[in-house]
Amino acid sequence: MSDSRPYTRWALRYAALGYLFMLLLLPIAVILVNTFEDGIGAVIEAITTPDALAALRLSLLTVIIAVPLNTVFGIACALLMVRGKIRGKSVINALLDVPFAVSPVVIGLALILVYGSGGWFGADLAAIGIQVIFSTPGIVMAVIFVSLPFVAREVIPVLEEIGDDQEKAAETLGASSWQTLRRITLPSIRWGVSYGVVLTTARALGEFGAVSIVSGRISGQTETLPLFVQKQFETFNSVGAYSAAVVLAVLALATLLAMNLLRRKEQSD
């Protein structure tokens, strides 16, 4: 509106900023203060204990497995949804939204029901020596589930927007499907894929609820970094808890930064 009276503007501004301060900024500040209360040495010590490092390793392992799988799936799914002629697109659409809509605890339960010892495949898997629940594969599956949709959801609108003119042009110039995919399609969706990968990684690293259900929470073995935070808290080791939490928070902020930089790079492209 053309001449918003100053005090209306200020009232809105300070109400919004005040809310954000109390809910978001103050907690971040307090955590940072609490973490480094005993000096940075204590922090480094806390996150380099064998258990802490094992947790970090496990978290990174899940990321290394989940992200590439979900990326390939995401691109293939997006292509299918936008360019393909198949029935049941709305079903696929709904399934892609499930990880957003379902409680992490329910996800954990579902995995137990399928892959647990009493579950659908539990006995068969045990017979060939694979234990999913209370073991690493279960954790990886949980992480894959929750971080599944991001690449697909980022790439689909991009594909819809750019249309298939370029691919058709490539065809008239003699390119095969594979060549077109590699040289035309993939480069054109690279920003969507990048955003999706960053979001997938963040989600995979940070997942707590589903993983806490399917993991046995055995320190040093089936503990991811978020689970490590909880364990440290429960055993009254606040320095350990805060330090690991800060590591995760820093990674979260790195995610935001990466998204920002990517967006800026895309604009100037």
Place this chain on the structure above:
Amino acid sequence: MSQPADEMPAVAGRRPRTGFRLPGAGDSLQKGLVVTYLGLIVLMPLAAIVSKSFDDGLSGFWTAVSSPQAVAALELTVIASLIVVVINAVMGTMIAWVLVRDDFPGKAIVNSVIDLPFALPTIVASLTLLAVYGKDSPVGINIAFTQAAVVVALLFVTLPFVVRAVQPLLLTLDRDMESAAESLGAGRTRIFWKIVFPNLAPGIGTGVALAFARALGEFGSLILISGNVPYLTEVASVFIRGQIESDNLTAASAVSVVLLAISLLLLACVMLIQRWGLRHER
């Protein structure tokens, strides 16, 4: 670009040669792989839950869902989520307004920070909120182990939904509409409610539905600060965990199904709202 020797070059205007399909347009292998992946990872586990929940038949389902503790947990979850969603509708719109229409030093930073709850692991959120609003609160507010803690934690994790849904609508809102209304004699309040708000409503609706779905299932951010006291501060997800740990998988599945039903219903609402909101666009 080199051509495979055994294929004729296509000439513009002639029918495309056989063998070329738009990349990703769905040869059976691709279709099969995508569908299998989805089925294995998503569909099957969901089906397992629904199936398990009826292991003891319809009456078993009902008993599990109507036990006092389950009812208390579901009630708390739904009511807290509703409160949170109403607060978000107001504050989220306000924050989006300030970010789009106002200008102040540090606005870009504030804008980026809004997404933090999306990126932050929920357990870290729980820890941070406890540090500020728990026993050793630096601002003297201690709400640990109260229902207020549930609301605050849910507000934290649902913060970005309404803001991010309303922002793009505000950005593309035709400012001339507001000027036109002004030239026709309308005051600021009327302009907001009659001109601006109807065009933001679809975004608010979408944000609210997504926030509600998220709040219903929220787990990690609650467990440290709420104390998980049954009948008081235990939410549905925590109750389900309790049932899993006591090996009552059927009861856990039943309550999960109820939660799932509410969430999926909401997502359907989101899609309807979005389609309705676009009916005036061109």
Place this chain on the structure above:
Amino acid sequence: MKTEPRPNGIEVLGVSKNYGDFEALSDVTVTVPDGSMTALLGPSGSGKSTLLRTIAGLEVPNAGRVMISGEDQTRRPVRSRNVGFVFQHYAAFKHMTVFENVAFGPKVRKWPKAKVNSRVHELLDLVQLEGLAERYPSQLSGGQRQRMALARALAVDPKVLLLDEPFGALDAKVRKDLRTWLRRLHDEVHVTTIFVTHDQEEAMDIAEQIVVMNHGRVEQTGDATSLYESPKNDFVMSFVGEVNRVSGRLVRPHDLEILPVAADGTAEADIDRIVKLGFSARVEMMLAGNGGEIWSQLTTSELEALNLAEGQRIHVRPRAGVVTREDTGAIDAVVSEQAPDASHRPTPSTSGLPV
């Protein structure tokens, strides 16, 4: 010279407006007679839209006064000025029906329902949108949306009607039809009207008074004929009507004399193309030494008398006693702003303008 306050009409007195260092308006004084139609004509950035919005109250000037119907409105907010404003991109309330759009102003003034109803239908008839009352703007064409915007603006009997490039977003054919239609509407309704345009043809076609603006200043005010025949400077001359640049001066195409041999004050040029258009003809030429493209307009009999051929080297100069202006380079900005007009109009239209 102090002008007497008028009982009606619009007066802009010494208005200046800046945004930071940028001067959008610089000591602008304009008088719009009651009931007339005036065009604010100029290239992008000339300040014409800013001036219009200042008259409306959508902008507040840093200096000067705005008088409407003899009252000083300078500090009054737009909602109290009772002006009708029409925007280039319609600003339709896209979530309301056509009826609700037009009814908005009356409803704000709390008219009784019956009166609102009859007024809306009266206006929809006037703008020929009867029958579309229950449609949404997204279901209308551009021209229909603009007519709805006009009906909406007129619904509360505004004292003045202000239109900001009202036809800018429309196709060429719709643009022409709609501006003739606007002229007829004005003749029926008699509301003091100002419209902003960068299209000189549009301004000359329907406005009684044209205010030519550039860089936030008024260059010249007058009717189409006086601007065409007596431009104050090279900017006005090049903006209103066609010009050629020859030997540092601007000349109208029909004032360019062609001679077979050099004479006093001629420049050399090579004939590029000769086009016969029925009664008149056009000779397109390139000035020697990369001087640029020019063209001359003649009658076909004059053309035959000269016996010209394409590729021929000839000599040109302004005819004796015609209007020329010194070329200060103002034309460069204009040339880059204006889109090329396929149908050259060598003379201003004098059709249909009430005196």
